[in-house]
Amino acid sequence: xxxxxxxxxxxxxxxxxxxxxxxxxxxxxxxxxxxxxxxxxxxxxxxxxxxxxxxxxxxxxxxxxxxxxxxxxxxxxxxxxxxxxxxxxxxxxxxxxxxxxxxxxxxxxxxxxxxxxxxxxxxxxxxxxxxxxxxxxxxxxxxxxxxxxxxxxxxxxxxxxxxxxxxxxxxxxxxxxxxxxxxxxxxxxxxxxxxxxxxxxxxxxxxxxxxxxxxxxxxxxxxxxxxxxxxxxxxxxxxxxxxxxxxxxxxxxxxxxxxxxxxxxxxxxxxxxxxxxxxxxxxxxxxx
Numbered sequence: 001x002x003x004x005x006x007x008x009x010x011x012x013x014x015x016x017x018x019x020x021x022x023x024x025x026x027x028x029x030x031x032x033x034x035x036x037x038x039x040x041x042x043x044x045x046x047x048x049x050x051x052x053x054x055x056x057x058x059x060x061x062x063x064x065x066x067x068x069x070x071x072x073x074x075x076x077x078x079x080x081x082x083x084x085x086x087x088x089x090x091x092x093x094x095x096x097x098x099x100x101x102x103x104x105x106x107x108x109x110x111x112x113x114x115x116x117x118x119x120x121x122x123x124x125x126x127x128x129x130x131x132x133x134x135x136x137x138x139x140x141x142x143x144x145x146x147x148x149x150x151x152x153x154x155x156x157x158x159x160x161x162x163x164x165x166x167x168x169x170x171x172x173x174x175x176x177x178x179x180x181x182x183x184x185x186x187x188x189x190x191x192x193x194x195x196x197x198x199x200x201x202x203x204x205x206x207x208x209x210x211x212x213x214x215x216x217x218x219x220x221x222x223x224x225x226x227x228x229x230x231x232x233x234x235x236x237x238x239x240x241x242x243x244x245x246x247x248x249x250x251x252x253x254x255x256x257x258x259x260x261x262x263x264x265x266x267x268x269x270x271x272x273x274x275x276x277x278x279x280x281x282x283x284x285x286x287x288x
Contacts, residue, residue, distance in 0.1 A: 003247045005081035006174035008057035011089075013240035018232040024063040027120070030274045030281035031064070031147050042145060043068050048115035052076040053104040053136055054122025058086035061118060062093065069095040079103050105135055114139045119148040121279075124252040130262045137266040140286040146268060149281045153253040154222065155208035161225040165246045177247055178239065184246075185239040188227030191217035222277055256280055 007013070014023075025034075032038040050069075052061045055076030065074070069090075074097040076086050083099045090097040100107075104119070105126065117136055126132040129150060140146060153159065165184075169177040196216040203211045209223050221227055228241040245251070254262075256273065259280050263270050268284035 002080050003174050003177070004056055004078070005085075006178075007240060007243055007247070008059070008080075008082040008085050010236070010240065011057070011085070013234075013236045014057075014059055016234070016237065018230075019237050020063060022230070022232075023059065027060060027064045030149065030276075031272075031283055033272070033274075039064070039068070042116065043072060048072045049113065050074045051107075051109075051114045051117045051136075051139065053117055053119040054078055054125070055086050055099070056080075056082045056122075058089055058097075060120040061086075062089060062095075064118070064120075069097065074098065075100065077102055077104055077107060105132060107139070109139050111138050112141050115141055115144050117144070117146045117148075119146075121149050121151075123148055124150045124254070125248050125250045127250060129252050129254065130265065133262050133268075134266045137268055137286065140268075142286055143288045144286050145271070146284045146286070147282070148284075149279050150259065151251065151253045151279045152275070152277065153255055154277070155224075157207060157224050158222065158226070159253070162246070162251075165225070166249055166251065169246055170249060174247070178243055181242045181246055182235070182239055184225065184227045185229065185235060185242050188217055188221065188229030188238065188242075189235075191220055191227065192229050192231065254280060 028034050028036060050065065050072055052058065052074065055061060055078045058076055061074070061076065076083060076097060076099045078086070078101060081101065083101045087099045117140060119136065123129045123132045133148070137146060169180060172180060194216055197213055198216050198219045199213050200209060200211045203209070217227070217229060226242060226245050229238050256275050259273070259282060260270065263282065263284050267286060269287055270282060270284050272283040274281040
């Protein structure tokens with residue numbers, strides 16, 4: 001799990017205005033349907049306890065909660081050394097916050113004491129996503145909310161290729177793996193610059209490919225191999241996204257039906273669920 005500490009230590013790969021703007025927009029689209037007032041509503045009233053389960057460098061928490069962090073009690077927990085970076089980034093912004101380097105499955109917290117659990121892109125990196133959600137849900141107060149994002153299952157070839165690349169990177173050091181991913185990142189850039197549109201005439205169920213028009217780079221990205229690219233990102237910023245996907249060996253993918261069942265088994269009621277090709281974002285609540 002120290003690969004997360006490695007990538008979050010590379011602050012120049014995720015702190016530019018372009019990356020921050022994209023990240024903030026994506027978070028609010030998925031959790032609040034692009035309505036920041038929803039977050040205001042969730043955090044209204046007396047000070048709340050926010051648990052960031054798998055905080056990394058607090059990249060997502062700082063973008064999503066922002067100035068709200070001055071009014072509430074935030075606890076960031078991560079198994080990796082990234083908590084050191086998170087603590088520093090909070091300090092630089094003048095935000096209060098507590099940090100704990102520990103597994104999110106081994107928290108020294110009483111049951112039913114947390115108002116909001118935030119776990120952005122973390123739970124699928126545990127040994128068992130369902131177990132992690134069930135365990136964390138026990139810390140929620142009645143009426144408390146659990147916001148989380150897990151990866152969705154992709155097209156057949158993409159699933160195979162992704163796991164193949166992970167196995168290829170496994171024996172490498174984090175620095176070596178970072179460099180090994182760069183050719184894929186450069187491929188994404190090359191494909192995007194072609195400006196070619198692919199027309200898939202009909203669904204291909206045996207490969208999980210849907211019909212329609214798609215830019216060639218996006219077609220490869222969704223159906224063949226993740227080669228992320230955005231023209232407003234630098235090479236290192238694009239590579240951060242690809243490294244984040246390929247480096248962790250634990251990288252479970254789920255269907256919407258699986259996520260719904262996990263929430264039911266965890267005693268959670270789903271308030272909202274955003275289903276995208278990339279993943280599934282959930283706003284769930286422990287009933288009063």
